[in-house]
Amino acid sequence: MKIAFIGLGNMGGGMAANLVKAGHAVNAFDLSGDALARAAEHGCAVFETVPDAVAGVDAVVTMLPNGQIVRSVYTQEVFGNTPEGALLLDCSTIDLATAREVVELARGEGYEMADAPVSGGIAAANGGTLTFMVGGSDAVFERARTVLEPMAKAVIHAGDTGAGQVAKMCNNMLLAIHMIGTCEALALAEKAGLDPQTFYEISSKATGYCWSLNDYTPMPGVGASSPADNGYEGGFASALMLKDLRLAMAGAETSGATVPMGEHATRIYEAFVEAGNGGKDFGAIFTTL
Ligand code: NAD
Numbered sequence: 244m245k246i247a248f249i250g251l252g253n254m255g256g257g258m259a260a261n262l263v264k265a266g267h268a269v270n271a272f273d274l275s276g277d278a279l280a281r282a283a284e285h286g287c288a289v290f291e292t293v294p295d296a297v298a299g300v301d302a303v304v305t306m307l308p309n310g311q312i313v314r315s316v317y318t319q320e321v322f323g324n325t326p327e328g329a330l331l332l333d334c335s336t337i338d339l340a341t342a343r344e345v346v347e348l349a350r351g352e353g354y355e356m357a358d359a360p361v362s363g364g365i366a367a368a369n370g371g372t373l374t375f376m377v378g379g380s381d382a383v384f385e386r387a388r389t390v391l392e393p394m395a396k397a398v399i400h401a402g403d404t405g406a407g408q409v410a411k412m413c414n415n416m417l418l419a420i421h422m423i424g425t426c427e428a429l430a431l432a433e434k435a436g437l438d439p440q441t442f443y444e445i446s447s448k449a450t451g452y453c454w455s456l457n458d459y460t461p462m463p464g465v466g467a468s469s470p471a472d473n474g475y476e477g478g479f480a481s482a483l484m485l486k487d488l489r490l491a492m493a494g495a496e497t498s499g500a501t502v503p504m505g506e507h508a509t510r511i512y513e514a515f516v517e518a519g520n521g522g523k524d525f526g527a528i529f530t531t532l
Pocket residue numbers: 249250251252253254255272273274275278306307308309312316334335336337361362363364365479483486
């Protein structure tokens with residue numbers, strides 16, 4: 244297939260490279276010259292405008308920072324310049340309301356489109372092991388799967404339009420909550436006189452079992468290895484967790500859901516990021532306790 248890839252940053256760069264490896268012809272566009280230079284090294288054809296990049300393609304994939312940019316790229320540059328019948332896939336993590344609106348606008352322009360956000364960080368993007376959560380009809384999902392598989396460990400049909408973004412925001416809100424809870428439990432265990440490693444051995448096999456404790460233990464030298472063992476460098480930045488929590492709070496407002504723990508987690512990450520810790524792994528909340 245011929246695929247236009249727009250937004251070749253930390254995530255999109257590796258994703259586009261995996262499409263090239265799978266034998267697709269990939270047309271790349273990004274506002275950053277550095278990102279385009281890296282895309283060229285990975286075998287993408289690089290273009291200076293979106294209309295040039297999308298001309299003659301079978302599919303467009305976007306991996307952009309936020310909903311406002313996604314809306315403007317699609318409405319001002321992709322629609323009308325992309326051939327009729329091409330599939331549009333937005334893999335960015337954006338707010339639910341914008342995701343649904345852009346798909347609706349795409350339909351009005353005669354395109355099939357799906358929201359397809361990902362779980363997995365830069366290593367998974369480079370390694371082709373992302374999990375995609377796809378929102379769209381059965382027919383759109385089947386088309387999307389073919390495009391997404393070379394970049395994926397799993398491609399999951401979440402439901403209709405917007406369901407991919409719903410899955411992503413619920414997953415990451417839950418992740419923030421159990422990460423904070425895990426940090427609190429480890430700190431409490433230690434302060435109350437229980438060896439944290441012994442607490443890990445017990446709770447990771449008891450009902451405290453969760454990914455943050457079992458697989459990404461946020462206390463240095465305890466449990467599973469994680470960015471905690473490396474000064475909280477690398478991993479999943481607290482600023483990105485805060486972005487996802489804010490999207491979840493917006494989604495809760497849009498859908499009328501009550502999320503007191505999600506709100507609390509958002510406040511905790513807000514304070515942590517405002518204190519200058521946005522670049523630290525999200526498990527570094529442990530250091531505040
Ligand atoms: P990034 O900032 O590294 O990349 C975004 C790219 O988009 C940049 O290269 C930027 O130049 C480009 N861009 C911005 N505006 C543009 C425009 N108008 N036209 C063309 N290109 C434009 O961000 P990232 O970490 O790659 O994240 C991308 C998306 O993936 C975000 O929605 C993020 O929430 C999501 N995500 C990130 C991670 C992660 O671990 N980094 C994990 C899962 C999902």
